[in-house]
């Protein structure tokens with residue numbers, strides 16, 4: 105029996121038994137639950153009637169014009185087109201194209217890729233490496249590398265080069281029916297309120313019209329900036345360099361390194377299928393304006409290059425013969441930074457353009473895809489109702505908030521905590537050393553968004569961590585535990 109019907113049955117039975125007070129309380133509870141369900145449904149459902157039913161769309165126009173064919177834009181285009189919407193997917197690049205990234209694709213993204221049929225293509229072409237042996241090194245040099253896949257029942261993430269990932273998602277969107285226009289550099293967009301239509305213009309002078317505009321043009325989003333929705337430059341930054349396979353010493357799939365001098369930022373090494381490594385150094389905004397902890401964007405090249413030879417853990421993993429390509433870098437817009445909203449009349453902003461990167465980890469591929477899917481579902485709802493107003497696009501904002509947006513605030517707080525009290529990371533590493541893969545897999549789940557950050561507050565987890573912190577304080581401050589994380593001369 106369904107839980108609600110079961111409850112009703114129980115309440116009726118209790119009435120029969122003359123337990124009137126209990127029954128009244130039960131009925132009252134059901135009424136409140138029903139009202140809450142009704143409000144929730146209303147919040148996640150666009151208004152029922154609108155000015156622009158499908159038949160009003162001019163023949164040359166699209167239901168949506170999506171600017172940017174990265175993970176957010178292409179996923180949005182795929183799900184919209186698959187369900188019958190007419191979408192244009194515009195990108196200034198021609199695929200396959202590179203994108204500076206750590207290439208760590210977390211579980212929520214893996215699930216979407218599987219659903220799209222992209223995961224199979226990646227695996228069939230040996231383009232994805234599922235991480236098993238993984239771990240981290242704490243600010244005091246307490247390290248753990250374990251095997252979390254068995255405990256989790258699946259890999260927490262896999263490594264896929266963006267040149268392959270983005271090409272396959274964009275092409276999948278095209279196969280689903282999206283009109284992929286490559287080499288289409290968008291320079292502006294104007295909205296005709298009367299017609300309820302956007303006109304999107306390219307550098308070449310070409311134009312595309314659509315009922316809905318979806319900004320998916322990445323962290324520096326020129327479009328969202330031009331339209332006035334994004335008011336700041338991104339504050340985070342990250343480097344990337346590939347390391348040639350067979351030239352390094354890394355015998356793991358993925359490790360994050362947390363040297364204390366760049367907290368809450370960190371460096372990461374991730375392995376690709378051909379033994380190639382991806383080396384990244386993330387600087388995460390924290391503390392004073394313009395700072396990422398005690399460092400700024402200007403320190404990135406020094407930190408990245410010094411670590412290769414002087415960081416005791418990174419240099420050991422790379423070894424003396426590692427062949428690295430030159431460092432490249434790109435911006436990180438974390439936790440919705442610089443945007444007051446991600447929606448308006450006939451407009452949604454998704455992925456990095458909306459700042460949908462976790463402010464603790466710097467990871468945004470999975471949130472880009474989840475947001476892209478949420479935007480597609482909202483577009484499809486609006487196509488049904490004909491209402492593309494702010495009230496309808498608000499549903500997209502509620503959807504991404506419910507899926508991962510609430511985590512952003514906690515992630516920001518955790519990043520600040522780690523910066524101010526690195527001992528928390530040491531305690532975590534010590535605890536993982538004691539408890540092994542069972543605890544490591546919990547950490548992996550939280551860091552890859554398989555679990556929300558509120559997981560830290562579960563009484564059993566919080567108590568375990570609290571105890572670990574007390575023990576670490578004692579070991580460091582009273583017993584004088586050695587600091588093993590010092591730069592080599």
Ligand SMILES: Cc1cc2nc3c(=O)[nH]c(=O)nc-3n(C[C@H](O)[C@H](O)[C@H](O)COP(=O)(O)OP(=O)(O)OC[C@H]3O[C@@H](n4cnc5c(N)ncnc54)[C@H](O)[C@@H]3O)c2cc1C
Pocket residue numbers: 171172173174175176177194195196197203204205206207208209210288289290291320321322323326341342343344384433434435436454455456457460461466467468469470472
């Ligand atoms: C160095 C680095 C390392 C990272 N590591 C990881 C990681 O390991 N794991 C993870 O999950 N996340 C990581 N991220 C974040 C991740 O790269 C992004 O969150 C993700 O790419 C967001 O996808 P998106 O589709 O929103 O934007 P993008 O991937 O940036 O795609 C935007 C697209 O818009 C196009 N575009 C831009 N301007 C225009 C225009 N004017 N006209 C037409 N098209 C345009 C671009 O060509 C591009 O194809 C990293 C980021 C950086 C910088």
